[in-house]
Amino acid sequence: MESRTKLATLTKQASKSAIEKKTFLQKIKTALRKDWQLYALIAGPLIYIFIFRYIPIVGNIIAFRRFSPGGSILGDEWVGFHFFRMFINDASFWNAFKNTFIIGVLTLLFTFPMPIILALLLNEIKALRFKKLVQTISYLPHFLSVVVLVGMIMELTAANGPINQWVEWVTGERILFMQEAGWFRTIFVTSRVWQTTGWGTILYLAALTNIDPTLYEAAKVDGANRWYQTVHVTLPGIMPTIITLLILNVGGVMAVGFEQILLMYNPLTFATADVISTYVFRVGMQANNFSYATAIGLFESIIGITFITSANLIARKLTDRSLW
Amino acid sequence: MKESTGYKVFKCFNMMIMFLLMVVTMYPFLVVIAQSFSSEAYIVAGDVSIIPRGFNFLTYQAVMGDRMFWINYRNTVVYTVLGTIFSMMITMMIAYVLSKKRLLGRNALLFYVVFTMFVQGGLIPNFVLVSRLNMLNTMWAVVIPGALSIMNVLIMKTFFENIPVELEEAASIDGLSQIGVLLRIILPLSKPIMATMVLFYAVGYWNSWFSAFLYLDQRELFPVTIYLRNLLAGVTGSQNVMAEQSIDNDFRISANIRAVTIILTMLPILTLYPFVQKYFVKGVMLGSVK
Numbered sequence: 193m194e195s196r197t198k199l200a201t202l203t204k205q206a207s208k209s210a211i212e213k214k215t216f217l218q219k220i221k222t223a224l225r226k227d228w229q230l231y232a233l234i235a236g237p238l239i240y241i242f243i244f245r246y247i248p249i250v251g252n253i254i255a256f257r258r259f260s261p262g263g264s265i266l267g268d269e270w271v272g273f274h275f276f277r278m279f280i281n282d283a284s285f286w287n288a289f290k291n292t293f294i295i296g297v298l299t300l301l302f303t304f305p306m307p308i309i310l311a312l313l314l315n316e317i318k319a320l321r322f323k324k325l326v327q328t329i330s331y332l333p334h335f336l337s338v339v340v341l342v343g344m345i346m347e348l349t350a351a352n353g354p355i356n357q358w359v360e361w362v363t364g365e366r367i368l369f370m371q372e373a374g375w376f377r378t379i380f381v382t383s384r385v386w387q388t389t390g391w392g393t394i395l396y397l398a399a400l401t402n403i404d405p406t407l408y409e410a411a412k413v414d415g416a417n418r419w420y421q422t423v424h425v426t427l428p429g430i431m432p433t434i435i436t437l438l439i440l441n442v443g444g445v446m447a448v449g450f451e452q453i454l455l456m457y458n459p460l461t462f463a464t465a466d467v468i469s470t471y472v473f474r475v476g477m478q479a480n481n482f483s484y485a486t487a488i489g490l491f492e493s494i495i496g497i498t499f500i501t502s503a504n505l506i507a508r509k510l511t512d513r514s515l516w
Numbered sequence: 517m518k519e520s521t522g523y524k525v526f527k528c529f530n531m532m533i534m535f536l537l538m539v540v541t542m543y544p545f546l547v548v549i550a551q552s553f554s555s556e557a558y559i560v561a562g563d564v565s566i567i568p569r570g571f572n573f574l575t576y577q578a579v580m581g582d583r584m585f586w587i588n589y590r591n592t593v594v595y596t597v598l599g600t601i602f603s604m605m606i607t608m609m610i611a612y613v614l615s616k617k618r619l620l621g622r623n624a625l626l627f628y629v630v631f632t633m634f635v636q637g638g639l640i641p642n643f644v645l646v647s648r649l650n651m652l653n654t655m656w657a658v659v660i661p662g663a664l665s666i667m668n669v670l671i672m673k674t675f676f677e678n679i680p681v682e683l684e685e686a687a688s689i690d691g692l693s694q695i696g697v698l699l700r701i702i703l704p705l706s707k708p709i710m711a712t713m714v715l716f717y718a719v720g721y722w723n724s725w726f727s728a729f730l731y732l733d734q735r736e737l738f739p740v741t742i743y744l745r746n747l748l749a750g751v752t753g754s755q756n757v758m759a760e761q762s763i764d765n766d767f768r769i770s771a772n773i774r775a776v777t778i779i780l781t782m783l784p785i786l787t788l789y790p791f792v793q794k795y796f797v798k799g800v801m802l803g804s805v806k
Binding site for chain 1: 520522523526527530531533534537538540541542544545547548551559560561562564565566606609610612613614616619620621625628629632634635636637638639640641642643644645648660661663664693694695698719722723724725726730741744745747748771774775777778781782785786789790793796797800801804
C-alpha cells in the first residue's frame with residue numbers, strides 16, 4: 193500500500209518534470225522569437241568579452257606550463273609549481289612584496305581620511321560661490337594623465353626646481369629627490385594625496401546633503417553647538433559612505449599605483465619603490481620570462497581577491513554593512 | 517542666529533585652510549607654466565618658481581616645430597575618437613540588453629559580464645593574446661583590448677532601468693522593433709548619461725599611455741603621452757645610474773621643453789574641464805548607486 197503511493201508520487205513527479213522540461217524548451221523558443229533582436233545585439237559584445245577578458249584569465253595557465261615565444265598561447269609542457277617555487281626563493285620578489293604592502297598601507301593611511309576632512313570643512317562653508325570655486329580647483333588634479341603628474345613631480349623636485357630652492361635656502365644643500373630611495377615613498381604618497389583628495393569628497397558631499405535637516409534642529413534645541421552637531425549628527429550621517437569606501441580601499445590596498453611607480457622609479461630607488469606589478473613588468477617584458485612573470489602576477493591577483501573578500505567579510509561581521 | 521566665538525574663530529581658520537588648499541593645488545601648475553615661458557639660464561640657476569624669468573615663447577616654438585610631436589598628438593586624437601566610439605557602442609549594447617529585467621537568461625549574462633570586473637587576466641596573458649592576434653604595433657592594440665569598462669556598463673544599465681517601461685511599450689505597439697526602441701526612444705532620453713560616459717571614456721583614452729608603451733614600438737604610432745614619457749625618461753629610467761653625475765646637464769637640455777610638453781598634453785582637458793565638470797560629478801554619483 194505504502195509502496196504503491198510512493199510509486200504514484202514518483203510517477204507524478206516524473207511527469208511534472210517532463211512538463212517543466214517542455215515548458216522550459218518552449219520558454220527558450222518564445223524568448224528567441226520575441227527577443228531575438230536583444231540576443232543579436234549582445235552577441236558581439238559577448239564574443240568581445242570572451243576574447244579580451246576570458247582568454248587572458250585562462251592564459252594564466254602558463255604560470256604552470258613552460259611558455260615559449262613561438263609555441264602555444266597556453267604553454268608547451270606542464271611544470272607544476274616550478275615558477276612559484278622560483279619566486280619564493282627570489283629576494284627581489286620579497287623586496288617587491290614588502291614594498292607593495294608598505295606603499296599600499298601608507299597610501300591608504302594618508303589618502304583615505306583626507307577627503308572626509310575636506311568634505312566636513314567644505315560643508316561648513318556657506319558662501320556657495322566660494323565653495324564651488326574650491327571644489328572646481330580641488331577636483332582638477334584628478335583629470336591629469338599619470339604621465340603629466342609624474343612630469344610635474346620631476347619639475348618640482350628637480351635639482352634646480354622650486355622645492356630645492358627652499359631646501360637650499362634652509363639647509364644650504366640640494367637633494368636629488370628622484371635618485372634617493374629614502375624619498376620615494378614620501379613623494380609618491382604626497383602626489384597621491386594631491387591628486388585624489390578633492391575628487392574623493394564628491395560621495396561624502398552627496399551623503400552630507402542627504403542628512404535630514406530636522407536632526408540638526410533637534411540637536412540645536414538640545415543645546416548642541418556646531419562641534420557636537422558634527423560629531424553626533426554629521427559623522428553618523430556619512431558613516432555608511434565611509435564604511436563602504438573603507439572596504440573598497442582596504443580591499444585594494446595591494447593594488448598600488450602601478451603606472452605611476454613604473455614612470456617614477458629607477459634602479460637607484462628600486463629598494464623602496466619596486467612593487468610586485470613593476471617586478472612582473474620587468475621580469476616579463478624586459479627579461480622575457482613570460483611564465484615566471486605570470487606566476488608572480490597570478491599570485492598577486494590571488495592576494496588582491498583575498499584582501500577584498502576578507503575586508504568585506506570583516507565589515508559585515510563588525511558593522512552589518514558590506515559590498516555583497 | 518547667534519554664533520559662538522569659537523565657531524567664528526573656526527570659520528576664519530576654515531577659510532585659511534581653503535585658501536591654502538587652492539594654493540597647494542595650483543602650485544605645480546603655476547610652476548610648470550612659469551618654466552615653460554622661462555629661458556634655460558634662469559631655470560638652471562634655480563631662479564624660477566612660479567614667476568617666469570627671461571620670458572619667451574621660444575620653447576613653445578621649438579616643441580611645436582617638432583614634426584614627431586604633431587604626429588603623436590594627432591595619434592592621440594585619433595585613438596581617443598575611435599576608442600570612445602567603440603567603447604560607447606559595446607557599453608550601450610550590453611547595458612541596454614541587461615536592462616531588460618524580463619529577458620530569459622539575463623542573470624547568467626549579468627554574471628558573465630560582471631565576473632570579469634573582479635577576476636582579470638593580468639599583464640602577461642594580455643600581452644600574449646594581443647601579440648597572437650597580430651595587433652602589436654597597430655592602433656587597434658591601443659583602442660580595442662581595454663575598451664570596455666564594466667563599471668560604466670552598470671551605471672548605464674541602472675539609468676536605462678529607470679526609464680518608464682510604458683514609453684517602450686507604447687513605442688512597440690506603434691510598430692517599432694526593439695533596436696528601433698533603443699535608437700528612437702531610449703537614446704534620446706539618455707543624453708545626460710551618454711555625455712558623461714563619452715567624457716569618462718574620452719579622458720581615459722586621452723590620458724592613457726601604458727597600453728601604447730606595452731604594445732607599440734614605432735614612434736609614428738605613439739600617442740603624445742608616450743612622447744612626453746620619453747622626454748621624462750631622459751631623467752629617470754634605466755640609464756639613470758649614469759644620470760646621477762650628469763643630472764645638471766640633463767636638466768639644462770630639457771627642463772623647459774618638458775614643461776611645454778606637459779602643458780600641451782593636458783591643454784585640451786584643462787580648457788574643457790570647467791564646462792564639463794558637472795557631468796563627471798553626475799557620473800560618480802550614478803556609479804555609487806548600487
